[in-house]
């Protein structure tokens with residue numbers, strides 16, 4: 016079976032491995048920034064359509080050692096790229112290189128591009144066009160310690176670009192990160208989720224899509240694999256049908272999002288509508304300081320991503336915000352479980368709560384903590400207020 020590589024955010028690899036296994040992938044192994052797995056092309060279509068945690072699915076086609084441009088060019092030139100695309104299709108090469116003798120990433124991308132172009136020219140006398148904006152076909156090169164892996168892309172736009180989010184707040188979370196966090200909480204799709212600082216609504220929209228079994232890929236305009244020569248439309252149609260059959264139409268519970276920024280709340284509502292889950296999410300203008308569980312909801316989970324100072328807000332106001340959050344959880348949400356993603360340890364300490372579980376997660380380049388607080392009734396005991404995150 017062909018080998019593929021799923022890319023994800025650092026910290027989500029375990030969750031990704033679990034998800035790939037549920038999607039029928041075989042021989043799954045963690046790799047740098049993601050996981051390798053084996054599946055058929057049909058399986059690859061399915062993973063692109065259904066993975067909530069991967070940001071891209073690559074198909075490695077070459078693995079070799081190279082110490083200079085000539086070696087790199089020669090290795091790529093030997094592989095037949097004309098079997099993937101036609102002459103009239105556009106392509107682009109992206110590269111990341113670390114700790115290698117050839118250290119210039121643009122040089123690497125240029126050499127690989129030249130080797131591909133020259134193959135076409137030799138065969139037909141013509142060359143395909145390079146398109147940097149929205150190419151039909153992408154080639155990814157990763158160089159580490161002089162070992163180069165060349166992969167063809169099967170996703171096209173990154174998979175976190177689901178298509179429902181046009182407007183976002185100041186610090187929106189990527190959709191695949193939100194989905195990965197939800198999986199890490201162990202939520203069983205059976206109780207309401209509250210996000211007290213919901214911003215553009217990403218966590219709640221992802222949770223609602225999950226609960227409804229709506230595949231994240233069904234909302235977007237297409238995938239890279241549809242442009243490959245070996246694309247099998249009949250097989251893809253079969254995958255789409257089986258995915259659509261699993262969708263639910265209603266749920267016995269809801270999702271609740273709060274924020275103090277009215278404009279951002281309107282964006283969240285518009286995003287939820289585009290995702291087709293607006294009937295499942297109630298958004299309201301409310302501050303963390305005064306928040307109580309939604310009426311009639313006695314059991315639920317909180318998942319939230321407060322501002323943490325590097326991008327929005329200022330440190331002193333944020334201290335108050337984290338204190339308010341700690342106070343609200345302790346006094347108003349007893350019996351609930353709360354999960355918080357934050358990149359600022361000092362602010363987390365202001366909540367004066369002790370985490371029962373913790374994960375290290377990268378939100379873009381920033382290392383964050385994803386922490387779980389069990390709000391037992393009686394957690395007001397000051398002995399639980401440890402300086403421990």
Ligand SMILES: C[S@@+](CC[C@H](N)C(=O)[O-])C[C@H]1O[C@@H](n2cnc3c(N)ncnc32)[C@H](O)[C@@H]1O
Pocket residue numbers: 183184185186187188189211212213214215216217218273274275276279301302303304320321322323336
């Ligand atoms: C980091 S953003 C959340 C981003 C969100 N996860 C998304 O994907 O769009 C934090 C949000 O907290 C909101 N916020 C700040 N102070 C608040 C408060 N006291 N009560 C409720 N929301 C607040 C901000 O308006 C902002 O939208």
